[in-house]
Amino acid sequence: MLNSHARRLKTTIAEELDAVRKWRGDAVGTSNVLWDRMDPRQITLLDQTIRPYLPASYPRLPRDAQVSDIAEGSAMPPGAHLVYFPSSANEFELSTDGYLADEAPPKPFEQRVWAGGLIEFNTANPLRVGDLTSQTKRVEDVTIKERAGADPLVLVKLALRMNNSRGACVTEYRDLAYMKPIDLGRKIVKHNRQPDFIHKMTPSEILLFRYSALSWNSHRIHYDSVYARQVENHPGLLVHGPLTCTLLLQFLHANMPDKMTLRSFDYRAISPMYCQQELHLNGRWLQPTQQDQDRSAANGARRCELWATNNEGGIAMKGIATLVPLA
Numbered sequence: 001m002l003n004s005h006a007r008r009l010k011t012t013i014a015e016e017l018d019a020v021r022k023w024r025g026d027a028v029g030t031s032n033v034l035w036d037r038m039d040p041r042q043i044t045l046l047d048q049t050i051r052p053y054l055p056a057s058y059p060r061l062p063r064d065a066q067v068s069d070i071a072e073g074s075a076m077p078p079g080a081h082l083v084y085f086p087s088s089a090n091e092f093e094l095s096t097d098g099y100l101a102d103e104a105p106p107k108p109f110e111q112r113v114w115a116g117g118l119i120e121f122n123t124a125n126p127l128r129v130g131d132l133t134s135q136t137k138r139v140e141d142v143t144i145k146e147r148a149g150a151d152p153l154v155l156v157k158l159a160l161r162m163n164n165s166r167g168a169c170v171t172e173y174r175d176l177a178y179m180k181p182i183d184l185g186r187k188i189v190k191h192n193r194q195p196d197f198i199h200k201m202t203p204s205e206i207l208l209f210r211y212s213a214l215s216w217n218s219h220r221i222h223y224d225s226v227y228a229r230q231v232e233n234h235p236g237l238l239v240h241g242p243l244t245c246t247l248l249l250q251f252l253h254a255n256m257p258d259k260m261t262l263r264s265f266d267y268r269a270i271s272p273m274y275c276q277q278e279l280h281l282n283g284r285w286l287q288p289t290q291q292d293q294d295r296s297a298a299n300g301a302r303r304c305e306l307w308a309t310n311n312e313g314g315i316a317m318k319g320i321a322t323l324v325p326l327a
Helices: 004-027 040-053 205-214 225-230 241-254 290-299
Strands: 031-037 111-121 132-147 150-164 167-179 197-201 260-269 279-285 302-309 315-325
Touching: 004 132, 004 150, 040 205, 040 241, 111 241, 197 241, 205 241, 241 260, 241 279, 241 302, 241 315, 260 302
Parallel strands: none
Antiparallel strands: 031 132, 111 167, 111 260, 132 150, 150 167, 197 279, 260 315, 279 302, 302 315
16 A cells, blocks of 8 residues: 555646646647748857767868868758757856757656657758758647656657758757656766767867857757756766767768768767767778668669767667668
8 A cells, every 4th residue: 555655746747748748739740930041150159069979981071162161062060950950049048058949848857868850851851051942840748657677758840841942951850858866877888889980079168158159059068067967967077969970970070981871860968978988980881781772773772880989888878871873
């Protein structure tokens, strides 16, 4: 028989989940549209921010001879769209952690992590520097994940569809996980595969600050070390999920086979990485299955497994990139 404390706890959890379900009814299906020009200076600043951390083989984009920015008309590097389309929310419209409130469920599910996603690139219509582009963001789904011996998670799935004057160019499905404030810790999941190519780097406070500024990301865990340590119980500043995703994609770009281009990247975040701790970027070409061989025979596709490991050798993020021949 449940004691009074256990009954109160069960009632509280039920009330919290009822509030989430009500919010879900209001949130799912809502959307907004942002417009942005793929400004040459913005992509140039992103290049200046991440290039020092990438292999020497990372390709250089053509520059405008007069102002030295990356030239208009150049194809945008994969993942670069993540530093465009800044939110119009002012400071007092944000959540207490500094992130967007319109994507967050009601309290007490306040602690947020970027859980992964899928990015699809229209290889027939790549996003180009200078393009005037719309982004339609829609809340696709909200689900409650019950966990044995732990509080539930609230999973929010967003769909972001980008269109330039020529039509659809990038589609992104983004997964966010919200939970009650806890000590996340870090689970160490080792990879038993050997990479075909690898690169070491150590993210700095300046790298995290610059990426936060470029992506208009005011989530405090990336720049406010007191908040990260004392409120969310991390040992230091966290490396952004989208930054890790971007670094993996640029790492692939530096090792891209001739006459191939990226069609999609399906990835998951596994555990956090922290500032001033060495991390490894890894890539491995996958051997095609028979089904893949049949499919690849028609379109020439190849798949590459990408993963980032933290200073303890645990997987922080992993995903599968699909490449196709250039048209």
